[in-house]
Every structure is written in C-alpha cells, then in structure tokens.
Amino acid sequence: xxxxxxxxxxxxxxxxxxxxxxxxxxxxxxxxxxxxxxxxxxxxxxxxxxxxxxxxxxxxxxxxxxxxxxxxxxxxxxxxxxxxxxxxxxxxxxxxxxxxxxxxxxxxxxxxxxxxxxxxxxxxxxxxxxxxxxxxxxxxxxxxxxxxxxxxxxxxxxxxxxxxxxxxxxxxxxxxxxxxxxxxxxxxxxxxxxxxxxxxxxxxxxxxxxxxxxxxxxxxx
Amino acid sequence: xxxxxxxxxxxxxxxxxxxxxxxxxxxxxxxxxxxxxxxxxxxxxxxxxxxxxxxxxxxxxxxxxxxxxxxxxxxxxxxxxxxxxxxxxxxxxxxxxxxxxxxxxxxxxxxxxxxxxxxxxxxxxxxxxxxxxxxxxxxxxxxxxxxxxxxxxxxxxxxxxxxxxxxxxxxxxxxxxxxxxxxxxxxxxxxxxxxxxxxxxxxxxxxxxxxxxxxxxxxxx
Numbered sequence: 088x089x090x091x092x093x094x095x096x097x098x099x100x101x102x103x104x105x106x107x108x109x110x111x112x113x114x115x116x117x118x119x120x121x122x123x124x125x126x127x128x129x130x131x132x133x134x135x136x137x138x139x140x141x142x143x144x145x146x147x148x149x150x151x152x153x154x155x156x157x158x159x160x161x162x163x164x165x166x167x168x169x170x171x172x173x174x175x176x177x178x179x180x181x182x183x184x185x186x187x188x189x190x191x192x193x194x195x196x197x198x199x200x201x202x203x204x205x206x207x208x209x210x211x212x213x214x215x216x217x218x219x220x221x222x223x224x225x226x227x228x229x230x231x232x233x234x235x236x237x238x239x240x241x242x243x244x245x246x247x248x249x250x251x252x253x254x255x256x257x258x259x260x261x262x263x264x265x266x267x268x269x270x271x272x273x274x275x276x277x278x279x280x281x282x283x284x285x286x287x288x289x290x291x292x293x294x295x296x297x298x299x300x301x302x303x304x305x306x307x308x
Numbered sequence: 309x310x311x312x313x314x315x316x317x318x319x320x321x322x323x324x325x326x327x328x329x330x331x332x333x334x335x336x337x338x339x340x341x342x343x344x345x346x347x348x349x350x351x352x353x354x355x356x357x358x359x360x361x362x363x364x365x366x367x368x369x370x371x372x373x374x375x376x377x378x379x380x381x382x383x384x385x386x387x388x389x390x391x392x393x394x395x396x397x398x399x400x401x402x403x404x405x406x407x408x409x410x411x412x413x414x415x416x417x418x419x420x421x422x423x424x425x426x427x428x429x430x431x432x433x434x435x436x437x438x439x440x441x442x443x444x445x446x447x448x449x450x451x452x453x454x455x456x457x458x459x460x461x462x463x464x465x466x467x468x469x470x471x472x473x474x475x476x477x478x479x480x481x482x483x484x485x486x487x488x489x490x491x492x493x494x495x496x497x498x499x500x501x502x503x504x505x506x507x508x509x510x511x512x513x514x515x516x517x518x519x520x521x522x523x524x525x526x527x528x529x
Contacts, residue, residue, distance in 0.1 A: 197425040200480050204418040214483040221482075244484075249497055252477035253469045259421050260476050261442075261469065262435040268510055276470055279504040280497030289489055 109135035110142060111156045118153070119194055123202035123209050126153070150212050157199070157216045160192060166223055172231035172281070176250050176274035179224070183254050184270045193258065200259065221247045237281045245286040249277040330356035331363060332377045339374070340415055344423035344430050347374070371433050378420070378437045381413060387444050393452035393502070397471050397495035400445070404475050405491045414479065421480065442468045458502045466507040470498040 113134035117126050126149045132139040146152045164182035167175045187193050202209030225243040232239050253273040257263045280286065334355035338347050347370045353360040367373045385403035388396045408414050423430030446464040453460050474494040478484045501507060 201422055201425070203480075203483060204422070210483055213481070217482040244482075245493060248474045248477055248482065249494070252473035252481075255481050256469055256473035256476055259425075259480055260434070260473075261438040261465075262424060262431055263465075272466060272506060273470070275504075276497065276501030276506045279506060280500045283496075283500040285493060285497045285500060 106135070106137055106141060106145070107155070109137060110146075110152060111159060114149075114152050114156045115195065118156070118198045118202070119191075121198055121201065123153075123198065124206055150208060150215075153212045154216055154219075157212070158219070160186070160195060161216075161220055166227060168227060168230065170234075172227070172234075172236045173274065173278045175227045175231070176246075176277050177271055179227070180250050180254065180270035180274040181267075183251050184265050184267070187254065187258055187265060196255075196258065231281075238284045238287055240287045241281055241284075242286050242288040245288075246277060246281055249280060249286070250274055327356070327358055327362060327366070328376070330358060331367075331373060332380060335370075335373050335377045336416065339377070339419045339423070340412075342419055342422065344374075344419065345427055371429060371436075374433045375437055375440075378433070379440070381407070381416060382437075382441055387448060389448060389451065391455075393448070393455075393457045394495065394499045396448045396452070397467075397498050398492055400448070401471050401475065401491035401495040402488075404472050405486050405488070408475065408479055408486060417476075417479065452502075459505045459508055461508045462502055462505075463507050463509040466509075467498060467502055470501060470507070471495055 110131055113131045114126065116134070117123070117130070128139045128142050128149060131149070131152060132142050135142075142152065146155060163186055164179070167178035167182075169175050169178070187196065199209075199213055203213040204210070221244055224247050228237070228241055228243045228246050231237050232241055250273055253276075254265065254269060257265055257269065331352055334352045335347065337355070338344070338351070349360050349363050349370060352370070352373060353363050356363075363373065367376060384407050385400070388399035388403075390396055390399070408417065420430075420434055424434040425431070442465055445468050449458070449462055449464045449467050452458050453462055471494055474497075475486065475490060478486055478490065
C-alpha cells in the first residue's frame with residue numbers, strides 16, 4: 088500500500104493481490120450502499136468474480152472480509168514513532184483527520200457506524216477493528232512511558248480515545264467541519280492530560296461497575 | 309420535567325403540556341423506528357391526535373419538533389455550576405454518560421446519527437441541537453475563566469468537544485462499555501488541557517482552511 092491508491096476503489100499493487108482487490112472492492116460497494124445485512128460470502132464472490140471457497144479460505148467469513156477492508160482503509164494512517172509523544176500524537180490525529188477529508192471514507196465510516204448499531208455481527212466487526220488499531224498504537228504510548236514523557240501505567244486505550252474521539256465527534260455528533268487546527272488541539276490536549284497522569288490505568292475496583300451499574304449514580308438531577 | 313419521567317415516553321407534568329407530550333412521543337416513536345425521512349407534520353399530528361396547524365403554530369415544522377424532542381432528552385443533563393471547573397466537568401461528563409446508560413436514549417442517539425448522515429434536514433437538526441447545547445455550557449467555561457482557573461479566550465466548543473467526545477466515541481466507534489471511570493477521566497483530561505491553554509481560541513488564520521482544505525496536507529503517507 089499504496090501511493091497510487093485512488094479513493095473509491097481498492098488497488099493494492101501486485102498481481103497476486105488481484106483477488107483481494109476484487110473482493111474488498113465488492114465489500115466496499117455493498118457497504119457504501121448501506122447493505123451490510125445483505126453481505127454474504129456468495130454475494131461477494133459473485134460480485135468479485137471468484138469462487139466462494141476462495142473467500143472462505145482466505146478470510147473465513149464476511150466478518151474477515153470487512154475487517155480486512157477497514158484495515159486497508161486505516162492503513163492510510165501511519166502510526167508515527169518520532170521520539171516525541173506530542174509529535175506522534177499530532178501526526179496520528181492529522182492522519183485520522185486527513186483520512187476523513189475523503190467523502191468516500193466518511194461515507195464508509197457512516198455505513199460502518201450504522202452497521203454496528205443495527206447488526207450484532209456489524210458491531211463485532213467494528214469493535215474488533217478498533218481493538219486491533221488500538222493495539223497497533225500501543226508502541227507509541229509504551230515508548231513515551233519508557234522515555235519518561237508520561238507516567239508508567241498509562242492506558243493505551245484511553246490515549247487513543249482522547250486523541251481521536253473529538254474528530255469522530257465532529258463527524259458524527261456536532262457535524263462541524265474538520266479544520267486542520269482540530270488535529271493539533273486534540274493531540275496537545277491528550278499530551279497534557281497524559282503527562283498529568285490522567286490516563287493511568289486504575290485498579291479494577293474503580294472500573295468494577297459497568298454502564299448498567301452507573302444508572303443509580305444520578306446525583307444531580 | 310420530571311422526576312417521574314419514564315424512559316420510553318415523554319411525560320412533562322401539567323395539563324397544558326398534553327399536546328407537547330403527545331407530539332414528542334409521536335416523534336420519538338417514528339425516530340425509534342428509524343423513520344426520520346417519513347416524519348411529516350401531518351403524520352405526527354395524526355399519531356398524536358392533534359391538528360396539523362397546532363404543530364405548525366407551536367413548532368413551525370418537523371425540524372422544530374425534533375429539536376424540542378432532543379432538547380427534552382438532553383434536559384436530563386443538568387449544566388452544573390459548582391464553583392470548580394474540574395467538578396463541573398466531572399458532573400457534566402457523568403450526566404452525559406448516565407443519560408446513555410438508558411437503552412432508549414442510546415437508540416435515539418443512534419437514530420439521530422443515522423438521520424444526520426442520511427438526510428440534510430436531519431443533519432441541520434442535529435447540528436442546531438448541539439450548537440444550542442454548547443451555548444448552554446458556555447457559562448461554565450466563562451465562569452472558570454473569570455475565576456482564573458483557565459486562561460481567558462478558552463473556546464467553549466473545544467471544551468465541550470473534549471469532555472463529551474470520548475463518551476460518544478465509546479458508544480459509536482469503539483463500542484466499549486460506558487464504565488463510570490470514563491466520565492472522571494475525560495473530565496480530568498479536559499481540565500488539564502484547558503489549564504494548559506490548549507483550548508484557547510486561535511486567530512482565524514489558523515482555522516482558515518476547511519476540511520476540504522486539509523486534503524493537501526497529507527505529509528506522512
């Protein structure tokens with residue numbers, strides 16, 4: 088991947104990748120049309136012009152194909168390792184923001200969110216994908232802790248959440264434009280909070296109650 | 309509103325509010341079924357058992373009804389003013405988090421996001437709603453600046469975004485549970501970042517380019 092990748096289709100280089108290209112393109116098309124529920128191995132195979140068994144062998148299931156598709160898209164965002172956490176966070180935030188300046192990628196995100204809210208299988212795919220991405224970013228956080236930039240025990244998930252959430256908030260909730268200043272601001276905010284120890288993982292006791300458990304905690308209605 | 313409000317229906321007290329109750333309930337029902345596009349003044353009126361002219365007089369349009377519905381739901385979150393920004397932020401985050409421990413409210417959020425991504429009118433409603441909510445929170449931020457807790461010129465929108473985005477990120481993107489610790493963490497992160505001056509409003513020059521303008525800034529692909 089893929090300097091020459093065009094928005095709107097999947098074009099990894101190399102001849103052996105032709106099947107992957109065709110199958111991911113078929114999945115992207117189905118997703119773009121909001122048809123997550125109708126995704127089947129047979130449908131994808133027919134659209135991509137391959138045998139269903141080829142898809143089953145390579146990806147296992149539709150879940151595997153969609154994960155690979157998301158992974159391919161997310162591959163546009165390099166995980167930086169500059170030796171400075173602040174700089175790493177700025178580049179990561181800028182990478183996410185830049186990805187979604189593409190209308191095609193914004194649309195895929197919207198479809199993905201819709202699939203996750205509407206289908207248990209879609210939810211599993213989205214959750215697995217973001218969990219995998221979070222693991223990929225963990226090196227950045229660990230290295231920063233090793234350099235003494237942030238306290239040991241800083242939670243990777245919390246850092247990833249803090250740095251990327253405002254971008255998704257603009258896209259999905261407040262519907263505000265993705266100004267370039269947003270990336271720098273969210274990165275710097277995350278940096279200051281991380282240095283202050285806000286993201287240190289707490290003992291399980293503190294995280295014991297789940298969302299349901301929080302229901303009784305309305306203290307200021 | 310409304311100690312006695314039940315999740316799943318709108319029950320503001322008082323006799324004169326009966327029309328509002330019926331109309332907001334009808335809108336909630338339609339939204340819950342994912343039928344934003346089919347919302348009409350006539351349809352709502354029929355469902356609520358009132359004259360279309362009553363709806364037009366009171367809310368102007370479907371847009372006005374849906375805004376009032378969102379406002380009613382968001383009314384469950386009190387805007388705190390404790391004299392401490394850190395505490396205010398914690399309570400605000402806890403209020404948002406607690407709201408979405410209700411499956412009904414989560415579902416309304418999902419429908420709202422879907423409507424905003426699928427219909428220009430839905431997008432306008434959601435954008436207007438969050439803009440209004442942000443204005444409501446502005447006092448909290450201004451008071452904190454007046455007390456010297458955070459620098460003057462701190463941007464309200466950036467603060468609201470920072471404190472609430474991680475909660476929406478969990479709900480819509482990473483699909484992680486809303487552990488109570490999340491509210492405290494996101495509030496404290498926002499507090500540290502605000503004190504460090506991260507959210508000071510920049511000169512227009514910095515925010516000049518829009519999302520489209522960011523497209524040329526892919527420097528690390």
